[in-house]
Amino acid sequence: MSRTCDFCNKKVLVANNISHKQSGQWAKRATKTKRVLYPNLRVIRTADAGSKVANRNICMKCYKKRDTLK
Secondary structure (H helix, E strand, O other): OOOOOOOOOOOEEEEEEOOOOOOOHOOOOEEEEEEEHHHHHEEEEEEEOOOOOEEEEHHHHHHHHHHHHH
């Protein structure tokens, strides 16, 4: 399963965890470790124009927006 939203192309983000010692002399030596931020995805079934049913990955922001447009 790809971890991207099929509607808004929201993807996985990579960020740094930085330790609390960030001031003074520690600013250059604060430990930084990689972390991964995954989008909140949900799998829904949609019908295309040709009445084909397809599974789509959709993030919750798009999912909520889709519900209000109905």
